[in-house]
Amino acid sequence: MAITDLPLFSMLRTRMQWHQERQRILAQNVANADTRNYRPQDLAPLKFEPSKIAMAASAGPSGGLTRTDANHFNVGVSSSGNQFQAAHGGNLETRPSGNAVNLEDEMIKVAANQMDFQAATTLYTKSLGLLKAAIGKR
Amino acid sequence: MDFLKSIAIAASGLRAQSGRMRVIAENIANADSTATTPGGEPYRRKVATFKSEIDKALEAPVVTLGPVRNDPSEFRVKHEPGHPNADENGNVKYPNVNGLVEMTDMREAQRSYEANINVISASRRMIQRTIEILKS
Numbered sequence: 001m002a003i004t005d006l007p008l009f010s011m012l013r014t015r016m017q018w019h020q021e022r023q024r025i026l027a028q029n030v031a032n033a034d035t036r037n038y039r040p041q042d043l044a045p046l047k048f049e050p051s052k053i054a055m056a057a058s059a060g061p062s063g064g065l066t067r068t069d070a071n072h073f074n075v076g077v078s079s080s081g082n083q084f085q086a087a088h089g090g091n092l093e094t095r096p097s098g099n100a101v102n103l104e105d106e107m108i109k110v111a112a113n114q115m116d117f118q119a120a121t122t123l124y125t126k127s128l129g130l131l132k133a134a135i136g137k138r
Numbered sequence: 139m140d141f142l143k144s145i146a147i148a149a150s151g152l153r154a155q156s157g158r159m160r161v162i163a164e165n166i167a168n169a170d171s172t173a174t175t176p177g178g179e180p181y182r183r184k185v186a187t188f189k190s191e192i193d194k195a196l197e198a199p200v201v202t203l204g205p206v207r208n209d210p211s212e213f214r215v216k217h218e219p220g221h222p223n224a225d226e227n228g229n230v231k232y233p234n235v236n237g238l239v240e241m242t243d244m245r246e247a248q249r250s251y252e253a254n255i256n257v258i259s260a261s262r263r264m265i266q267r268t269i270e271i272l273k274s
Contacts, residue, residue, distance in 0.1 A: 016268070020140040023264065024198065027144035027257045031151030031201045033250050034158075035188040103253050114260040121267045128271070 011048060012124045018046045019117040021084050026113065029106050037098035040106065044085040143198050144261045150200035151254040154188055157203035158247045161186040162240055169235040172223050181233040183209040209234060 022043045029040040094100040161184050168181040187204035211234045219228035 017140075019264070020144075023257075023261055024140050024144045024147065027147040027151075027261065028199060030250075030253050030257050031147050031154070032188070032190055032199075033151075033253065034154075034246075035190050035201055038190060103249065107253060107256060110257055110260050114264055117264045118267050121271055125271050 008127055009124070012120055012127070015046060015120045016117065016124070018043065018084055019113055019120065022113050023110070023117075026106055026110050029101055030103070030110070033099070033101045033103055033106075034097075035099060038101060040101045042087045042109070044087040046084075141261045141265050143196055145258050146193075146196050147198055147200055148254045148257040148261070150193070150202065151257075152251060154201045154203050155247050155251040155254065158186040158188075159244065159251075161206055162244050162247065165235050166237070166240050166244075169233055169237065169240075171233060172221070172230055174223070176223050176225055178223070180213060180231050181235070182213075183211075183233060183235045185209050 025041050025043060029042075032038045093102050165183050171181040173180045184206050185208070186206055188201050189204040190199050190201050192198070193200045213231040213234050215229050215231055217228055218224055218230045221230045224230050
């Protein structure tokens with residue numbers, strides 16, 4: 001039984017991949033903060049369904065991620081695949097040039113993304129520590 | 139690894155914003171440059187534009203400095219008969235650069251630049267945290 005088959009590790013791994021993808025999208029938003037007619041993009045929050053987790057434990061690294069294929073939105077030419085849904089948010093602030101990026105919002109999202117990623121990696125580290133304790137290694 | 143893509147996208151933003159700063163610096167430095175011949179055209183204010191294009195190596199949309207266009211607004215005209223470049227009416231044309239507009243543009247470019255730097259720092263910290271998993 002490989003480590004990645006354990007539901008805990010596969011879920012954390014999916015979550016870390018989600019944060020990675022979101023960081024890329026937020027970086028794009030910030031870099032395009034002055035481009036004409038640019039609308040900021042974001043990812044929908046990750047949801048795990050308990051019934052799918054047990055089933056997906058043997059299905060591979062995708063974890064118990066809820067997906068609806070019909071709504072897949074191409075968030076850019078990404079080689080990691082488009083397994084994460086894009087969120088469609090309301091744009092409250094659109095400047096005359098057509099650009100709708102709110103820099104403060106994006107900065108807050110970047111900081112929150114980083115902290116959540118840190119939480120996921122800490123959990124991953126602690127879980128590895130648990131396993132190591134179980135096999136008797138110090 | 140996707141984090142390197144985030145850093146590369148933010149780096150393209152840095153390059154674009156510094157290009158914009160260069161254009162603003164040109165405008166401010168040439169704010170009083172009249173024409174070299176009497177009745178000729180003085181310095182015309184330039185405007186930097188951005189465009190988003192797909193970088194093939196990264197497979198991600200990056201931002202680049204688009205064509206630098208000229209500001210088509212009117213020149214300021216001052217009545218200075220003693221100026222060597224005055225035309226037959228004694229008027230001298232000055233560049234259409236407004237100092238206040240340039241300062242505001244400069245602050246906005248600086249703000250965007252710092253935002254891109256923050257994105258790079260955050261991505262770098264995330265990579266470091268990932269590598270630290272191995273250490274424990």
